Amino acid sequence: MEHIKCLIIGSGPAGYTAAIYAARANLSPVVYEGITPGGQLTTTTEVENFPGYPEGVSGPQLMEDLRKQALRFNTDIRRGVIVKADLSSRPFHLTTDSGDELEAEALIISTGATAKYLGLESEQKFRGMGVSACATCDGFFYRRKDVAVVGGGDTACEEATYLASICRKVYMIVRKDYLRASKAMQEKVFNTPNIEVLFGYNTKEILGDEEGVTGALLQSVDGSERTIDIMGFFLAIGHHPNTEVFAGQLELNPEGYIVTEGASGRTSVEGVFAAGDVRDPHYRQAIVAAGSGCVAALDCERFLLSH
């Protein structure tokens, strides 16, 4: 069985930042990249809000830069997914998808969260070409254009309000006849003149051409259909934290996010740390994930020094 001092699971901004800090602290980190090497940012196009890139940077390029920086300090980055974890005693025992058995003195979990999609074929076709699950990341590209947001929760309201400040018109597509969001968020939406809430509608198809999204075909609960002309289609129907492997072994909140102690990266199991979206249902920004990767690595370093 291979013995690893500091094992990092996941290769988004949190995982790579944790690796940079852990490697520079001589913890010889090993990173398992997970199902989506580079994480959620590899599915976006331009990133303009990550500090240090005055001209913006593509999501995949940003992740490549972070990866290179981690490699520069000799991080051992491996393809592969951790499919089993036993956190009941130290060293922790983990199994990869190729059947390799590992033991780790300390673990940093940065497996991220996955945005939920509707499951339409056209949605996949136009991903990155008008279909996005992050208004903060991509809204800017739809300045003075018409867009739609799907969902009726706090995220959808927040994203619709944000988009309304940039775009000409924002449709909210809500499948029920009410918003699930908090009253304060609802009020913001109803008080924003360029947001139109379409209650009782589901999206049947996203329409577009080789340039990207041009509209959406909606179906009302009464069966009638209507088309809206839009250039951006934003999903805000929730995220799903990637914590299945750790369920029952770590404290998770009711939505499945890892609970950490205050602002630290410490979880309910000593020696296990969490960073990035897997512990953050609120901010979900690359720079926040990177910051929490740093925090988790510093906590991990202190833990290893004292054990």
Ligand code: NDP
């Ligand atoms: P939620 O689960 O609260 O809301 C998801 C929304 O998407 C619901 O309106 C739901 O509809 C809709 N939905 C789900 N699946 C589909 C589908 N297949 N088709 C159409 N619509 C669908 O997720 P959020 O991301 O909004 O929020 C997650 C948590 O984070 C919540 O606890 C929220 O309060 C919190 N949050 C807080 C914020 C704040 O305080 N500022 C900001 C953002 C999030 P339905 O109602 O019909 O189920």
